[in-house]
Amino acid sequence: MFYKSTRNSNLKVTSAQAISQGISEDGGLFVPESIPSLTLEEVEKIGKMSYSERAAYVFTKFLTDFTEAEIRYCTDNAYSTKNFETENIAEIAHLFDGTYMLELWHGPTCAFKDMALQILPYFLTTSAKKLNIDKKIVILVATSGDTGKAALEGFKDVEGTQIMVFYPENGVSSMQKRQMTTQEGQNVGVCAVKGNFDDCQSGVKKIFTDETVKKALADNKLMFSSANSINWGRLVPQVVYYISAYATLVSDEQIKLGDKINVVVPTGNFGNILAAYYAKRMGLPIAKLICASNINNVLTDFINTGVYDRNRKFYATCSPSMDILISSNLERLLYILTGDNDAQIKEWFGALAKDGKYEVSADVKAKIKEDFYAGFCDDNGTKETIKSIYDKYSYVCDTHTAVAVKVYEDYRRETKDETRTIIASTASPYKFSASVLEAICPDYKADDEYALVDKINELSDISIPDALADLKNKPVRFTGSIDRAEMSDFVMKTLGIR
Numbered sequence: 001m002f003y004k005s006t007r008n009s010n011l012k013v014t015s016a017q018a019i020s021q022g023i024s025e026d027g028g029l030f031v032p033e034s035i036p037s038l039t040l041e042e043v044e045k046i047g048k049m050s051y052s053e054r055a056a057y058v059f060t061k062f063l064t065d066f067t068e069a070e071i072r073y074c075t076d077n078a079y080s081t082k083n084f085e086t087e088n089i090a091e092i093a094h095l096f097d098g099t100y101m102l103e104l105w106h107g108p109t110c111a112f113k114d115m116a117l118q119i120l121p122y123f124l125t126t127s128a129k130k131l132n133i134d135k136k137i138v139i140l141v142a143t144s145g146d147t148g149k150a151a152l153e154g155f156k157d158v159e160g161t162q163i164m165v166f167y168p169e170n171g172v173s174s175m176q177k178r179q180m181t182t183q184e185g186q187n188v189g190v191c192a193v194k195g196n197f198d199d200c201q202s203g204v205k206k207i208f209t210d211e212t213v214k215k216a217l218a219d220n221k222l223m224f225s226s227a228n229s230i231n232w233g234r235l236v237p238q239v240v241y242y243i244s245a246y247a248t249l250v251s252d253e254q255i256k257l258g259d260k261i262n263v264v265v266p267t268g269n270f271g272n273i274l275a276a277y278y279a280k281r282m283g284l285p286i287a288k289l290i291c292a293s294n295i296n297n298v299l300t301d302f303i304n305t306g307v308y309d310r311n312r313k314f315y316a317t318c319s320p321s322m323d324i325l326i327s328s329n330l331e332r333l334l335y336i337l338t339g340d341n342d343a344q345i346k347e348w349f350g351a352l353a354k355d356g357k358y359e360v361s362a363d364v365k366a367k368i369k370e371d372f373y374a375g376f377c378d379d380n381g382t383k384e385t386i387k388s389i390y391d392k393y394s395y396v397c398d399t400h401t402a403v404a405v406k407v408y409e410d411y412r413r414e415t416k417d418e419t420r421t422i423i424a425s426t427a428s429p430y431k432f433s434a435s436v437l438e439a440i441c442p443d444y445k446a447d448d449e450y451a452l453v454d455k456i457n458e459l460s461d462i463s464i465p466d467a468l469a470d471l472k473n474k475p476v477r478f479t480g481s482i483d484r485a486e487m488s489d490f491v492m493k494t495l496g497i498r
């Protein structure tokens with residue numbers, strides 16, 4: 001199996017190359033040249049395996065240049081109870097009749113990003129070894145909160161790597177900030193940037209493409225790579241948990257092998273829902289993919305009209321990990337739906353870069369509608385949903401998951417579709433305690449983030465994740481705050497090459 005670029009169908013690279021490079025030189029994203037198939041017999045077989053074995057089974061289909069031993073090395077190290085609070089890695093909670101919460105946040109940083117970022121460092125170092133790359137891999141991350149911490153935990157003390165994370169000084173929750181500034185590890189760096197997430201992101205992009213920096217890196221046996229969801233190594237681990245969840249529902253006799261299910265995903269960069277789409281295309285019996293957005297509803301409009309238009313107001317919401325106006329992974333979906341038409345993708349994404357807007361053809365629009373339903377929910381709707389789920393089922397869910405539940409309720413009311421449904425639950429409620437408590441007990445006043453955590457613990461059956469409880473005792477290691485213009489200096493100094 002080879003990988004092509006969405007902007008150059010003639011390019012052919014192995015998965016190890018795609019993962020170590022992160023993004024194609026032409027600016028396109030790497031995609032597998034064909035989508036491997038998965039039979040129902042295989043799904044049944046997967047139901048009897050551990051999570052690590054399930055993951056290895058799926059990876060064998062995509063990472064054909066990896067040996068079985070290499071794949072098992074990666075999965076066994078990533079998906080163990082060393083890193084996850086539960087043996088099943090991803091838990092399924094039965095919420096109400098025929099609706100299941102796929103809890104993807106039992107990892108070290110309490111958000112679903114761990115499902116991929118626990119394994120990416122192993123993929124990356126294994127790929128580098130296979131390709132005889134003898135350079136140290138430097139990971140730069142711009143984060144609005146969740147990715148940064150998940151990447152830090154994944155890469156901390158991983159030999160042959162170094163990681164630096166930039167976050168907007170006033171753009172992350174206090175818990176997220178504490179998670180990052182107390183980060184342990186010898187190869188990690190964290191720095192606040194005086195600006196918003198876009199400032200961090202464009203600062204990082206600028207460093208990636210700066211010729212002087214690149215030359216300094218090469219002279220010192222260093223290379224950059226990316227840990228965000230443009231990297232195929234972050235997407236493929238997400239395909240696994242949809243297949244795994246289906247297999248579990250079959251073995252738990254909640255559904256029969258072959259029954260169709262719907263999947264609801266709270267969406268930002270379109271990575272998580274694209275992974276579900278891949279699972280469907282492999283043969284997993286998925287009926288509708290329901291794309292849930294917050295008030296930054298560029299994807300809702302796109303799926304409903306075929307016009308992608310980022311020229312709109314940006315809102316800071318209580319589901320901040322979905323506050324995004326450019327959903328990078330949509331490029332992969334459109335590449336598939338245009339029949340691998342790289343010229344068309346170049347045209348649309350060129351227009352997006354230039355005018356912030358493009359419109360897909362009627363044919364592509366119709367194909368999108370076949371597989372996807374889209375809806376959105378504002379902060380009021382999010383909080384009302386958290387409260388009503390709590391009142392009805394004594395289940396406390398986070399703000400991002402609540403967006404998905406609300407959009408699913410709207411879908412069900414509108415379509416009367418009673419198909420059994422998996423909702424991707426993307427963060428622990430503890431991680432967004434302040435907003436969750438505003439929803440459930442608006443009069444509660446807390447002294448600090450730990451009081452909030454204790455209060456959630458009173459309300460919920462879910463115990464406080466060790467990783468968050470331990471933060472209290474960890475010293476703050478990173479207090480730096482810099483201007484965007486100083487980011488490249490910071491990187492060079494940290495690497496000791498200036």
Ligand SMILES: *Cc1c(COP(=O)(O)O)cnc(C)c1O
Pocket residue numbers: 111112113146147229266267268269270271272273321322400426427
């Ligand atoms: C990143 C994130 C999302 C959005 O996922 P995408 O893959 O970007 O669509 C949703 N919820 C939480 C909690 C996240 O951290």
